[in-house]
Amino acid sequence: MLITLLVLSVAAALFTDTRLTRVQAMPAEQIAQTSGTNWLLVGSDSRTGLTQEEIDRLGTGGDIGSTRTDTIMLLHLPRKGKATLMSIPRDSYVAVPGVGYEKINAAFTYGGPPLLVQTVENATGLHIDRYAEIGMGGLASAVDAVGGVEICVAEAIDDPLANLNVQPGCQVMDGATGLGYVRTRATAQGDLDRVQRQREFLSALMGKVTSPSTLLNPFKLVPLAWTVPTLFVVGHRDHIWNLARIPLALRGGMDTVTVPVGEFVDTEVGNVVVWDDAAAEALFASLR
Numbered sequence: 001m002l003i004t005l006l007v008l009s010v011a012a013a014l015f016t017d018t019r020l021t022r023v024q025a026m027p028a029e030q031i032a033q034t035s036g037t038n039w040l041l042v043g044s045d046s047r048t049g050l051t052q053e054e055i056d057r058l059g060t061g062g063d064i065g066s067t068r069t070d071t072i073m074l075l076h077l078p079r080k081g082k083a084t085l086m087s088i089p090r091d092s093y094v095a096v097p098g099v100g101y102e103k104i105n106a107a108f109t110y111g112g113p114p115l116l117v118q119t120v121e122n123a124t125g126l127h128i129d130r131y132a133e134i135g136m137g138g139l140a141s142a143v144d145a146v147g148g149v150e151i152c153v154a155e156a157i158d159d160p161l162a163n164l165n166v167q168p169g170c171q172v173m174d175g176a177t178g179l180g181y182v183r184t185r186a187t188a189q190g191d192l193d194r195v196q197r198q199r200e201f202l203s204a205l206m207g208k209v210t211s212p213s214t215l216l217n218p219f220k221l222v223p224l225a226w227t228v229p230t231l232f233v234v235g236h237r238d239h240i241w242n243l244a245r246i247p248l249a250l251r252g253g254m255d256t257v258t259v260p261v262g263e264f265v266d267t268e269v270g271n272v273v274v275w276d277d278a279a280a281e282a283l284f285a286s287l288r
Contacts, residue, residue: 073086140179
């Protein structure tokens with residue numbers, strides 16, 4: 001019986017792994033290995049696969065012509081100790097190889113995942129080991145697959161562009177509301193508030209995925225295991241068991257941080273975020 005269960009578990013994992021979408025995520029050359037395992041987690045503004053009904057429900061708007069990244073996070077998993085989830089503001093003004101100084105999310109537009117990985121590595125001095133990307137519809141579907149996520153909203157937010165209207169207080173958000181919550185910039189500090197909400201939401205979602213109410217409920221677990229792999233784009237070397245390590249690692253708690261910001265500056269590419277060089281380097285050094 002035990003052998004049968006083991007064989008079935010392995011077979012299920014291998015089948016689930018085939019449902020992941022894979023791309024060439026790593027550049028031809030990378031910086032030297034740094035400590036632990038670093039995931040680059042990307043939330044793209046892709047509408048790929050969404051019907052018009054889904055676009056209307058999620059408030060994503062139509063095709064914008066080119067894909068950029070709404071979310072850029074670096075998840076550092078050390079060999080020992082707590083994980084660190086670091087948000088990189090999408091308007092960070094950095095050197096994009098072959099392009100020049102640009103907003104960091106433009107690297108994704110110019111060269112897809114490989115150029116974004118290369119740009120993040122060069123800017124932080126942190127080697128990227130693995131890559132995972134999820135589009136707008138994918139995030140909403142993941143939230144709906146676990147039955148919604150509870151978020152404690154600090155202030156009222158009314159943002160018609162993100163199809164979001166929430167009041168202060170703890171509440172369970174479905175996929176459409178959750179997507180609006182992590183996309184909106186309609187608060188006092190704009191993108192800096194947004195990256196905090198994104199980390200908060202990811203933590204809550206991972207907590208729901210690994211909760212007994214999900215793992216011990218086949219009516220939630222089976223649809224989740226079937227649906228979630230189809231929502232992600234990962235690198236060629238990444239597998240479902242690598243992805244599974246993320247929520248498991250986060251169960252032990254994690255430190256959350258945003259790359260320290262020095263100032264906002266108007267440039268030829270628009271208003272950008274300029275990092276506090278000394279504080280940012282101290283943060284990056286602590287993760288190397």
